[in-house]
Amino acid sequence: xxxxxxxxxxxxxxxxxxxxxxxxxxxxxxxxxxxxxxxxxxxxxxxxxxxxxxxxxxxxxxxxxxxxxxxxxxxxxxxxxxxxxxxxxxxxxxxxxxxxxxxxxxxxxxxxxxxxxxxxxxxxxxxxxxxxxxxxxxxxxxxxxxxxxxxxxxxxxxxxxxxxxxxxxxxxxxxxxxxxxxxxxxxxxxxxxxxxxxxxxxxxxxxxxxxxxxxxxxxxxxxxxxxxxxxxxxxxxxxxxxxxxxxxxxxxxxxxxxxxxxxxxxxxxxxxxxxxxxxxxxxxxx
Numbered sequence: 001x002x003x004x005x006x007x008x009x010x011x012x013x014x015x016x017x018x019x020x021x022x023x024x025x026x027x028x029x030x031x032x033x034x035x036x037x038x039x040x041x042x043x044x045x046x047x048x049x050x051x052x053x054x055x056x057x058x059x060x061x062x063x064x065x066x067x068x069x070x071x072x073x074x075x076x077x078x079x080x081x082x083x084x085x086x087x088x089x090x091x092x093x094x095x096x097x098x099x100x101x102x103x104x105x106x107x108x109x110x111x112x113x114x115x116x117x118x119x120x121x122x123x124x125x126x127x128x129x130x131x132x133x134x135x136x137x138x139x140x141x142x143x144x145x146x147x148x149x150x151x152x153x154x155x156x157x158x159x160x161x162x163x164x165x166x167x168x169x170x171x172x173x174x175x176x177x178x179x180x181x182x183x184x185x186x187x188x189x190x191x192x193x194x195x196x197x198x199x200x201x202x203x204x205x206x207x208x209x210x211x212x213x214x215x216x217x218x219x220x221x222x223x224x225x226x227x228x229x230x231x232x233x234x235x236x237x238x239x240x241x242x243x244x245x246x247x248x249x250x251x252x253x254x255x256x257x258x259x260x261x262x263x264x265x266x267x268x269x270x271x272x273x274x275x276x277x278x279x280x281x282x283x284x285x286x
Contacts, residue, residue, distance in 0.1 A: 002029045005096045007087075007107030010037030010054055012202050014261040015102035017241075018121055018162070021183035022100065023047075032094050034087065034107055050090055052083055052106055055152070076105075084110060091116060101156055108155035120156035121181075123260045124149055129159050129175040130167045164264075180264030186245055191269040194250035196221045196235075198271075200262050210234060220255075221247050 006023060009015045016038050023031045033042050036054035043049050053076040076083075087110040091099070099111045099118040111118035126132065127146050134142045159175045161167075169175035197216075201209065201224035213220050214232045227238035237243060248254065248265055253272040256262055266273045 002098070003032070003094055003096045004029050004098045004100060005032050005034060005091065005094060005107065006100045006102075007034040007052075007104035008039050008101070009103040010035040010039035012259070013038055013239075013241075014259055015122060016042075017183060017261045018181045019100055019102045021181050022121065024184050032090075032096070034090065035104060052087060053079065055105060080106070088114060103153055105152050108153070111157075112155050117158075118156045120153075120159045121162070123162050123180070125154070125159050125161050125175075126163050126167055126177075128154060129161055129171070130163075130169050130177060132167055162260075162264075164267075180260070180267075182265060182268050185242070186265050186268065189245055189249045189269075191271070192250045194252065195219060196247070196251055198223070198247050198251040198254050198266075200224055200254065200256040200259055202256075202258050206257070218252065221251070223247075 004023075004026070006019045008019050016035075019033075020042070030048075032048045032050065033039050034050050034052050036051055039054075040049055040051060055076045083106055087106045091107075091110055091114060096116070099107055099116055101108050101118055101120050102122050103120075103124060108118045108120070110116075124145075127142065128150055157174070159169075161169070161175060161177050162180045163177060164180065167177055169177055196219045199209070199213065199220050199222045201222075207225075210231065213222075213234055216233075218233065220234050222234055222236050223239070223244060225236055228236040230236065237247070245265070248262075248271070249269050251271060253274065254262070254266045255274045256266075258275065263273055263275065
């Protein structure tokens, strides 16, 4: 049995589910998770967890709140020397053979300073570690995303990048590209053709979505807004990984504003995915 530290950005479930899938495949080893937000829920699954600050992404009206996200990151970075020292102490005490990171800031820096092996697992690093062309109309978005990616999340020794499409790494000695990760628990569920549509939102501020969905001719199972009273054809679900996978496997199609893991799992089940603005989905398909 080996000791492994997994440091994860926990402001949403995508990064966590990717690393958790790896941990489940390596159940013979001892995992210690570092992170905040949803990472703390792993305590209820029997994993050891150390809470550290997360400079996560904030949303407003279904868009990234750039000012809020930057302000939150600056607050955490002002306290970073103290957090950095704490993470170093955790690594020294736990003495892992490997450190995994999925878009987490402190552990890769600590690993680098201590000469420890740190491997990054995510899809974001295709922007900086792979060769590709970006559409001209997306150049500003690319720059706004790529700058913090390079400055804050690119200190690992090696990068495992999962993508939907074949893409070549800039340096194959430190970067490996592979298909999206699908957790063992997902592969155990058989897909079926149900009547509901699954809606997944990473932005809990986009409540205008409800009015749009109420005009559409299906029953919607909605995740991302917490458990609420039903309204017309909308049923709101509390966060539950097992229930979510069952709802995903049995839905007609998926509407989402993002979520690499959700899209990966939907494609695994053979479900159509609408990941563009809901207004356009309504106009084109209904």
